Amino acid sequence: MSFLIGPMQKHLNGHKELTAHNEILHVAPQAKVYIPLAMGNAKIDVLVKEGDLVKVGTQVAARNDHFYVPIFASVSGKVLGIEKRMGQNLRPTDHLVIESDGNMEKAEGLSTLSNDADSEAIIAFMKEKGLVGCGGAGFPTYVKYQTDKCETLIINAVECEPYITADAQTIERHKDDLRRGVLAMFKASKAKKCLIGIKETKKELIPQLVELFKDQSDVTVTPVKDVYPMGWERTLLYTLVHKRYDKLPIEVGCIVSNATTAVMLGIAMETGMPIVEKVVTVSGDAVKDPHNVICPVGTPFSELVKTCGGYTTEVVDLIAGGPMMGSAVTKDEVCVGLASNAVTVLEHHDVKEIACLRCGKCIDHCPSGLEPVNINNAFKANDIDRLEKLRPMDCIECGMCSYICPSKIAVTEGIRRAKRAMALRVKR
Template sequence: MSFLIGPMRKHINGHKELTAHNEILSLPKLEKVYIPITMGNAKIEVKVKENDSVKVGDVVALRNDHFYVPVFASVSGKVLGIEKRMGSNLKPADHLVIENDGQYTKAEGLSTLSLEEASAEKIIDFMKEKGLVGCGGAGFPTYVKYNTDKCETLIINAVECEPYITSDAQGMGLNKDLFHLGVKAMFKASKAKKCMVGIKVSKKDLIPVLQDLFKDDKGIEVCPVPDVYPMGWERTLVYELIHKRYDRLPIEVNCIVSNATTAIMLGEAMTSGMPIVEKIVTVSGDAIKEPHNVRCRVGTPFSALVEACGGYTSETVSLIAGGPMMGTSVIKDEVVVASSTNALTILAYKPVESLKCLRCGQCVEHCPSGLEPVNISNALKANDVDRLEKLRPMDCIECGMCTYICPSKIEVTENVRKAKRLMALRVKK
């Protein structure tokens, strides 16, 4: 398998200035929150029933199969029941509805953790108990990655390469101590020899702050990386920092990668005992009146974020959970903030008329996975499954670069996505 072929690194307009220096908005009290409790096809045990009282940080549901993932109440109040709403995967999903009493009463007995007293194993158990998940959008349980003795390098991904998103950068600037604590705890849990904090070279105000933060921490280094897309993709960042390629997971090259906000959330849990119940979400794009980072509870509908930011500026908009390159279109603003949500991007819908493919090869040249998007599109159109198999669409990371780069405005990424779905169905048969 060949990854990282071709230039694949391109500076793209980040539009970060829209939110980078704005104050973080706090939402007015929400009447209800809708906690997502569906996780694919996994069986979820709901721990509360209608009319139960809950406090912030109480476990309200639990996934306990090959993954252990507790789900927490993000407000205090009364359980109203379970409601189907559209999930970020565009499928109806169960959400636990909690009526917010506005008191935000903390659950009793929330455990904290002292870094000095905790062993690596204890930190990993703590990540598990607190339901810590990747906050870069992936939502994968963090403790699973750290259950290894093979890690030599821990990489903290503070790159935030997607356009518009600034929630990691603002979070780090505001929560320096929690970030510092979280990174040190992750470093201890990983048992690695070194820790590299990858941050874009263009974040000129934040780099010296982080260098000062880690100046006395042996083995932790702040590493500026080029301001190109998709530098924040794990595979690109690992290659940039340790010059190694892997097939499926970074641990194949003795590496763990964790997102910067995940480290902040770990620091928060260690200090206050609170799991992820609140997030900073970037609400930005060219079709929102007042782009801002917004502090909100898990379970907040996107519609409330839009309202807090002054509403839409266009009658027809594209709503994307995450950034415009790798995020997921969500169609409706009833979708809610999950513990892994980092952004809501709102773009004016502009119907694009695609032209004929020029066979320019740009999409091939810039694909970070070393794929041939144009040929995948053609094989899909011809329903040539044998050819598709050879073209490896399953290795696509859906970074959006092929669509972005295409001079004929062809939705190449969408074609590759369709090819992936087709191949996945064939595997299942």
């Protein structure tokens, strides 16, 4: 593999000042929430029916294929049924509709976990609480920890995407939960050391984290450069332990978990509550009053934007996630899911693409060491043999090639198409 042979020196304008120091706003209670019943292509079994009464934290559904992931109600109220709405994947997706009674009554008997729990108990607890990666991937956390091969646990607090500050604000508000979650993950991993990666520009937060873990000699807060995509787990792992892997970090003795995921584990251990609410950054140049907001899972994006003063203009580009790695959505009816961390709202500009200048900038800046322009050309020419040699499947869809292209070519989108073609091995 040849990941990370790109220069990795690109500092992006983060626009983080738009939300970093603002208070977190609460989205007004909604009459209904729409819990997404989707995890990739996995089948989801619904455990409740129309008319059932649920409370915050009641299990309502489960992913039941090779991974088990329970899904929970985020409000108390009555189940109205299942409705198809646009999902973050732009496909019509089943959502469980719950009519809120406005009380936010918590389910009884939610199990908690002691700080003294052993590795097996912590992993079982992660599974029971449906803990998934909150860095955007949404992968079931317990699955990563079912190993005896971990030497280094990496906690990813980098948050390198422009505009997004949800992780940083979550960490700041929940330091005790972060500590509890990180130490539990460390024990669950059976690793020898734990590294917390955070951007060196977080001048205020770094000493706070150092103080938080000062009694833990094997937990080290490690500042990293403010370059994009430092928060990508391959990049961070390479930066911290100088190793490359093929498919999974455990191949080189590492587990990587996002800092907000650790906070969510810490909260669940203390209160028993699974992930039922999210802090989401609502930012960009086309939202009136950018802020981080807190809302129940299943709240439509439209309500998040309304909480932040609404749109500044009629035609906007709406992105689930950040502008580099997020996915453009065409309707603000899309709802907050377990892994949602941002809604980016940008002014729409008709981009006039011009012919490729052959400047090679996309090649120079690709962190995966790929040749984006050549992948696109091979794809357009339907030259599958050449495409295979150019390794489009190694693309992490970081968006850098489109960002850097002076001809405004949507290079990343071309690579995505090439990846789909390679996955299907279908000649066009």
